[in-house]
Amino acid sequence: MSGIHVQELGKRFGDRVAVEALSFHVRPGEVFGLLGPNGAGKTTTVRMLTGLLQPTEGEATVWGHRVDRDGELLRKVVGLLTEQPGLYDRLTARENLRFFMKLHELDEAAAWPRARHYLERFGLGGREHEPVGGFSKGMRQKLAIVRTLVHDPKVIFLDEPTSGLDPESARTVRDAVAELASEGRTIVLCSHNLAEVERLCERVAVVKRRLLAMGPVRELRHAGQALEVRVEGEAERFRGALAQLPFAPNVLAEGPKLRVMLADDAQAPDVVACLVGAGARVHSAVPTQRPLEEVYLELLREGRG
Amino acid sequence: MAFRPKRALAVFWKDFLDLRKNVGLLVSMMVLPAVMVLVPIGVVWTYVRAPDHADLRSVALFYDPTLPLGASAARFLIDKTLTDWFGMFLVMPVFVPILIASQSVAGEKERRTLEPLLASPVTAAELVTGKSLAALVPSVAITWTAFVLFCVGVDIVAWPLVKMPLMPNALWTFGVFVIAPLFAFFGNGVAVLISARVSEARMAQQLSALVVLPLVGMVGGQVAGVLKAGFGYYLLQGAVVLVLDALLLWASIRLLDRERLVSRWG
Ligand SMILES: Nc1ncnc2c1ncn2[C@@H]1O[C@H](COP(=O)(O)OP(=O)(O)OP(=O)(O)O)[C@@H](O)[C@H]1O
Ligand SMILES: [Mg+2]
Numbered sequence: 001m002s003g004i005h006v007q008e009l010g011k012r013f014g015d016r017v018a019v020e021a022l023s024f025h026v027r028p029g030e031v032f033g034l035l036g037p038n039g040a041g042k043t044t045t046v047r048m049l050t051g052l053l054q055p056t057e058g059e060a061t062v063w064g065h066r067v068d069r070d071g072e073l074l075r076k077v078v079g080l081l082t083e084q085p086g087l088y089d090r091l092t093a094r095e096n097l098r099f100f101m102k103l104h105e106l107d108e109a110a111a112w113p114r115a116r117h118y119l120e121r122f123g124l125g126g127r128e129h130e131p132v133g134g135f136s137k138g139m140r141q142k143l144a145i146v147r148t149l150v151h152d153p154k155v156i157f158l159d160e161p162t163s164g165l166d167p168e169s170a171r172t173v174r175d176a177v178a179e180l181a182s183e184g185r186t187i188v189l190c191s192h193n194l195a196e197v198e199r200l201c202e203r204v205a206v207v208k209r210r211l212l213a214m215g216p217v218r219e220l221r222h223a224g225q226a227l228e229v230r231v232e233g234e235a236e237r238f239r240g241a242l243a244q245l246p247f248a249p250n251v252l253a254e255g256p257k258l259r260v261m262l263a264d265d266a267q268a269p270d271v272v273a274c275l276v277g278a279g280a281r282v283h284s285a286v287p288t289q290r291p292l293e294e295v296y297l298e299l300l301r302e303g304r305g
Numbered sequence: 306m307a308f309r310p311k312r313a314l315a316v317f318w319k320d321f322l323d324l325r326k327n328v329g330l331l332v333s334m335m336v337l338p339a340v341m342v343l344v345p346i347g348v349v350w351t352y353v354r355a356p357d358h359a360d361l362r363s364v365a366l367f368y369d370p371t372l373p374l375g376a377s378a379a380r381f382l383i384d385k386t387l388t389d390w391f392g393m394f395l396v397m398p399v400f401v402p403i404l405i406a407s408q409s410v411a412g413e414k415e416r417r418t419l420e421p422l423l424a425s426p427v428t429a430a431e432l433v434t435g436k437s438l439a440a441l442v443p444s445v446a447i448t449w450t451a452f453v454l455f456c457v458g459v460d461i462v463a464w465p466l467v468k469m470p471l472m473p474n475a476l477w478t479f480g481v482f483v484i485a486p487l488f489a490f491f492g493n494g495v496a497v498l499i500s501a502r503v504s505e506a507r508m509a510q511q512l513s514a515l516v517v518l519p520l521v522g523m524v525g526g527q528v529a530g531v532l533k534a535g536f537g538y539y540l541l542q543g544a545v546v547l548v549l550d551a552l553l554l555w556a557s558i559r560l561l562d563r564e565r566l567v568s569r570w571g
Contacts, residue, residue: 052423095319131326
């Protein structure tokens with residue numbers, strides 16, 4: 001059973017519930033985003049899925065290994081990029097990588113070409129013999145990613161891989177993630193960076209302790225469809241008429257502009273007909289998509305509590 | 306979960322490498338052995354310098370009123386110093402592993418390296434074994450090296466008076482090779498357990514270091530003439546520590562698991 005299956009997963013620390021009733025499924029080869037604000041339980045979820053924390057409720061399997069029982073086998077097939085790079089400063093880049101090769105009991109002669117490939121890819125080639133203490137933040141993060149890959153993991157968990165990086169380094173890291181995805185690896189990416197999730201992930205779960213929404217990024221955007229209508233005079237007075245529509249859309253009115261939230265494209269003609277019926281003189285009606293950020297923030301607002 | 310020696314050795318390899326590059330720690334590790342070796346040599350030397358000083362006899366009689374009239378007080382005091390100092394010497398095998406293990410376990414948390422480490426296949430038992438070896442091997446090596454230097458030093462300064470090598474004697478040889486490793490195991494176990502619970506290496510070191518106080522206290526008792534050190538006395542200490550070692554091992558196996566290590570941020 002490949003991929004990741006999460007069933008009603010929950011974790012509490014004493015009285016504090018960090019994650020509850022989380023269910024999702026990640027297909028092999030998919031890039032899946034876990035999107036949520038600070039303290040949403042992303043790191044806790046990833047820690048449970050890599051066998052570092054025991055779930056207090058529910059169960060999950062990663063590549064067929066139960067996270068609560070098969071920790072050792074599980075950790076052989078997963079790679080975890082932790083929130084902090086966590087490198088040994090006094091050791092060189094090479095020694096840092098070598099340590100993890102040994103921990104994975106790899107044949108070093110076979111493992112080095114892959115490591116070197118990624119080192120080169122990240123512009124760290126030629127710096128392997130320097131102590132990591134002298135590396136910049138971005139270099140450390142990149143080295144930590146290389147370390148995550150030394151054992152050629154099938155599933156990779158990336159906990160905020162670009163946090164704290166300058167735009168250029170962040171871009172290198174994003175490109176690398178895209179490249180890993182194209183190699184057919186299964187990737188779970190935690191982030192609160194919407195643009196990043198949007199660019200890299202096929203599907204995303206919005207979490208805040210529990211699951212708020214899940215689906216392809218396109219569909220989430222879809223949830224953010226609206227119709228922008230310009231009428232003559234104050235738009236406010238048509239609010240009442242729109243409320244009579246069978247699907248009672250959310251409406252924002254500002255000057256001559258109306259913003260009508262839609263669940264579906266097919267509702268647009270009804271909105272226009274309703275406005276005309278109420279005596280509005282319609283100048284234009286333009287379907288728009290709310291930025292993902294707005295959708296996201298709205299989800300979080302709805303999911304408060 | 307099977308114990309894989311290779312992974313424990315990987316941890317040992319890494320920690321040893323890290324220790325070799327940690328100049329500050331190396332220096333603080335060397336101060337103690339230097340004191341342990343130089344102080345008793347100095348004391349022996351003061352006795353040898355003026356063996357016929359009248360006050361030496363009064364001091365010797367304080368410790369042993371039955372000292373025969375013909376016996377050399379200086380020689381008696383040298384023997385007593387050598388016997389008593391072993392109690393002090395034991396501070397070294399306890400303390401050096403505390404220095405190293407606190408750094409290596411709490412240090413992993415402090416530098417946030419523990420999480421990636423625990424995300425690898427290494428088991429808690431392998432981790433503790435590797436880290437313990439990395440603390441014990443250097444400590445025992447330092448203790449033995451200090452012992453050799455101590456023997457050579459004492460023999461050189463005592464030669465003019467006793468005209469024969471005093472060291473190594475049976476007590477010290479047995480003590481250094483059997484009792485000292487038991488003490489090292491103890492210091493390491495305490496440091497590992499405490500380090501797993503606190504988040505800072507410095508705090509782990511300070512708390513663990515408290516265990517040397519009873520040792521120093523006992524040496525104080527010896528000097529005050531309250532406790533009389535000898536083979537049986539040290540053997541008893543060794544036996545007590547052996548029991549404590551077993552308890553520590555049991556506690557580490559019970560208390561150290563991934564979850565605890567990851568979630569104790571302190
Ligand atoms: N070991 C722990 N002990 C107690 N509470 C914890 C522990 N780890 C996490 N928590 C709590 O669980 C909640 C979720 O934390 P988590 O780190 O998973 O969030 P996150 O989504 O990764 O946040 P961020 O974006 O800031 O990284 C928080 O309220 C946090 O305080
Ligand atoms: Mg987090």
